[in-house]
Amino acid sequence: xSRRRAAVDLNFLFINILNGVVYGAFLLLTSLGLSLVxxxxxxxxxxxxxxxxxGGYALIAVMHAGxxxxxxxxxxxxxxxxxxxxxxxxxxxxxxxxxxDVDTLLVTFGLSSIIVGAIEYVWGTGTTLLPAPAPFAxxxxxxxxxxxLYRLIAALVSLLVSVGVxxxxxxxxxxLRIRAITDDAGMAQALGVNIKRLLTLxxxxxxxxxxxxxxxxxxxxxxxxxxxxxxxIDSFLVVVLGGLGSLTGSAIGAFFVALTKSLGGxxxxxxxxxxxxxxxAAALIVRPTGVFGRGRVA
Amino acid sequence: xxxxxxxxxxxxxxxxxxxxxxxxxxxxxVAPFTITLLTEALIFAVWAMSLDLMTGYAxxxxxxxxxxxxxxxxxxxxFAREVTGDFLASLLVSELVVxxxxxxxxxxxxxxxxxxxxxxxxxxxxxxxQIAVAWRSVTDGMDGLxxxxxxxxxxVTVHNGNQLYLLTLLxxxxxxxxxxxxxxxxxxxxxxxxxxxxxxxxxxxxxxxLHKWLVFAISWAIxxxxxxxxxxxxxGTTPMSLHWIESGNVLIMAIFGGLGTLFGPIIxxxxxxxxxxxxTSGFAVWQLxxxxxxxxxxxxxxxxxxxVVSRSWMLLxxxxx
Numbered sequence: 001x002s003r004r005r006a007a008v009d010l011n012f013l014f015i016n017i018l019n020g021v022v023y024g025a026f027l028l029l030t031s032l033g034l035s036l037v038x039x040x041x042x043x044x045x046x047x048x049x050x051x052x053x054x055g056g057y058a059l060i061a062v063m064h065a066g067x068x069x070x071x072x073x074x075x076x077x078x079x080x081x082x083x084x085x086x087x088x089x090x091x092x093x094x095x096x097x098x099x100x101d102v103d104t105l106l107v108t109f110g111l112s113s114i115i116v117g118a119i120e121y122v123w124g125t126g127t128t129l130l131p132a133p134a135p136f137a138x139x140x141x142x143x144x145x146x147x148x149l150y151r152l153i154a155a156l157v158s159l160l161v162s163v164g165v166x167x168x169x170x171x172x173x174x175x176l177r178i179r180a181i182t183d184d185a186g187m188a189q190a191l192g193v194n195i196k197r198l199l200t201l202x203x204x205x206x207x208x209x210x211x212x213x214x215x216x217x218x219x220x221x222x223x224x225x226x227x228x229x230x231x232x233i234d235s236f237l238v239v240v241l242g243g244l245g246s247l248t249g250s251a252i253g254a255f256f257v258a259l260t261k262s263l264g265g266x267x268x269x270x271x272x273x274x275x276x277x278x279x280x281a282a283a284l285i286v287r288p289t290g291v292f293g294r295g296r297v298a
Numbered sequence: 299x300x301x302x303x304x305x306x307x308x309x310x311x312x313x314x315x316x317x318x319x320x321x322x323x324x325x326x327x328v329a330p331f332t333i334t335l336l337t338e339a340l341i342f343a344v345w346a347m348s349l350d351l352m353t354g355y356a357x358x359x360x361x362x363x364x365x366x367x368x369x370x371x372x373x374x375x376x377f378a379r380e381v382t383g384d385f386l387a388s389l390l391v392s393e394l395v396v397x398x399x400x401x402x403x404x405x406x407x408x409x410x411x412x413x414x415x416x417x418x419x420x421x422x423x424x425x426x427x428q429i430a431v432a433w434r435s436v437t438d439g440m441d442g443l444x445x446x447x448x449x450x451x452x453x454v455t456v457h458n459g460n461q462l463y464l465l466t467l468l469x470x471x472x473x474x475x476x477x478x479x480x481x482x483x484x485x486x487x488x489x490x491x492x493x494x495x496x497x498x499x500x501x502x503x504x505x506x507x508l509h510k511w512l513v514f515a516i517s518w519a520i521x522x523x524x525x526x527x528x529x530x531x532x533x534g535t536t537p538m539s540l541h542w543i544e545s546g547n548v549l550i551m552a553i554f555g556g557l558g559t560l561f562g563p564i565i566x567x568x569x570x571x572x573x574x575x576x577x578t579s580g581f582a583v584w585q586l587x588x589x590x591x592x593x594x595x596x597x598x599x600x601x602x603x604x605x606v607v608s609r610s611w612m613l614l615x616x617x618x619x
Contacts, residue, residue, distance in 0.1 A: 044413060044416075092593055092597060095597065096596075096597060099600070101412070101413065102359055103596060103600060105359075105413075105416070106549075106553060106592075106596045107593055107596050107597065109546060109549075109550075109592070110588075110589045110590075110592030110593035110596060111589065111593060112589070113585050113586075113588055113589030113592065114585075114586060114589030114590055114593065115589075116585060116589075117583070117584070117585030117586030117587075117588070117589055118586055120585065120586075121583065121586055233420075233424070233542070236417060236420075237421075240414075240417050244413065271428070271432050273424070273428045274424075274425045274428035274429055274432065277421040277422070277424050277425045277428070278421075278425055280418075280421055281407075281418050281421045281422060281425075284410065284414055284417070284418050284421075285406055285407070285409060285410065285418070
């Protein structure tokens, strides 16, 4: 009897870990964009969650209006969001880059409100549920548990894209310029890097990552105008824990935060989030630059 | 120096005159609904002033200012419901909860500055939010604390509407006078030095952490007063009073009015409440309009409405002489 109970407990633990890994993959995608934008332009982007929501709505817009299938829409959603983000960056963030960091933080806070408000204006405040897309609609047997197949596929896609981001930054000429700006923007500019253009491009690219995450997550978490708010807060925790601007830190932070949330949520219900915030606050006090960060915070 | 003293007296006079003018409103036929909105605006004004002290005067940007407000509201509301609705007693109990919490939390978080401080302040408010949701036996969880009685002042029941408005006005005016005194004092001037450059302030012998710690505690304490007033006005509170969206709202009020100015947060709070009311025909439209106004203010008028006013005033002054 007790052995069976132990098996059930173990199973519960396993499912929670699996859920944590899936959520961690999404968080990785969103926090990479957040971290990149901060690392380059020292912009704390409060609109990142709204861009994530924009991805979800771009997905259903393409599916409903264009009659496209899920996978085509998944590719189209970030491509629709990127130009919008680039226009936003040029119009509102670029003109105030010379001001204190606080100003860009405030502008992105306002932008977030505009985007969420616009979504509610066009699509209403309702929740849209999306079925898991065609070849992966069923469940799969994972160690005796029926687990939705799409979750695993979506996590896999997120991880592959994240690896792609890391590879781009580590091995391509653009990545080299990005690293140069992160290290020393003034010196990079002196050596001929077009900072203004690159900052705009990276902002658009980060928005694309957020939009992709939103579209990928749509069949799992459902679509509603405020869908980006929780993931924004969690992504903040990730980049703060990992060190603002540190991509490796973000990767470790994403899974730490996601696993803490899903494991804690399984056993301690709502107390787990409070616990997570306490951990992050404590970590920041011990290491103000983030656990894995090297640079300065502010 | 003499000019400064005169300006200070003039400001005090302005506060008293403004409060007296506002106190006349219920007696000249202003609609009850407008009075309710004004009450809410004054409570927000107190809250925004407390944020301004921390963010505008001492340069500590906070994204978690709902913490002191919500905590004070819960403490006062719980006490009023369980023991007595006496306003002063509830206020005292509220401060007995908020002040030690602020001193304990502030002692730790004032080690940080800049973006780290902003984010940790958000984390702390979120912790309180989660506790309010989870600790059902005291807070009733997401349903919120309900059934808070009408406040009594010296044994007289303060009814919603004109009476509560006048009480709120009295508290707000007293706090405004107190803050004016505080920011003009040597302590207030030291805050300006810390905001301008904390390292240099430390180099000339200012205990930066001590000052930040005290400002943090004072700011939370005033936010707690606002929370107490709000819990009596609404007859209850919910975890949403601790939510980071509320922290964003109060930040916007102070910035909209003008950080680092005495009257800015008051103007910002009044503008916020009346603009929101004008736009609430559809929530989406409000949020959209709110975002647009916000972005435009930060982009074009970074010093807020008070900045616009004082700049126009300066131009007028120059044109005259």
